[in-house]
Amino acid sequence: MTILVAGIGNVFLGDDGFGPAVARALVERGDPPAGVRVVDYGIRGLHLAYDLLDGVDALILVDALPGDAAPGTVTVLEVGPTDLPAGAGVDAHAMDPATVLATLRRLGGSLPPTYVVGCRPAALDEDLGLSPAVAAAVPEAVAAVDVLTDKLTTGRT
Template sequence: MNVLVAGIGNIFLGDDGFGPEVVRQLGASEQPPGVRVADYGIRGMHLAYDLLDGYDRLVLVDALPGPAHAPGEVVVLSVGPDDLGEGDFDAHGMNPVAVLASVTRLGGTLPPTYVVGCGVASTAQGIGLSPRVSAAVPAAMEAVRSLYAGAGRP
């Protein structure tokens, strides 16, 4: 199975750097065959084109701003084509919905897709995760590992 684990977020906006931090730590250890771990940051176009390579599963790791999730709360969401709509694609930014929606427009097929997300405390300008979000990184890494092991939702 070919799996892409994509960390997304802006490391200069506090907890928005959650995805890049999780994949940085995951990437420090050996991955099973067929698993690619990459930090996409805010490079949406890069992710969209890489998805054209044909993956069997996509795992996005991202911060979840807003009141729906408490800071440090890790959730796993399944995303399908019906969840996407059109989205406003920005070649110089990262709107995950727009990036995923663009895959079919570019001639690819969106693989089964999951988001391992974490509620944030702050996305104010600054480098570094808040204590609760930083403490959630190991749980997110375990969730990612269970997804690329083919276990589905942890």
């Protein structure tokens, strides 16, 4: 089983750097389990789409997610083909997760089982670094990625 954990987001926009921060925490912790690859894609969504063309058994995206919850709230979602926008084109300047995955389909790839570990941002202004609420959520997101990778590699629910 091959699992790609992809941190995505713009580190120059405050809490949008949540995905890269979680990817960095996972890498700094040490060797991931066999078959798990952790990559900080940052704003290189097209690169992620092309890497997915090589094929993976599962994808875990880590990103800041909009929503009504309090900043720092971590949410895990399962994403399927019907969740993707219809007719989305390739736009290297608008690489939110839905666009990346729709681009994969447009390039001839297919969506593997996909999960999103997201965090509600406090601020997406031009700024380096995460807000205190979102920085405090990084360990929870790391734990959520661990639960997902364990579930995917062992088949346990």
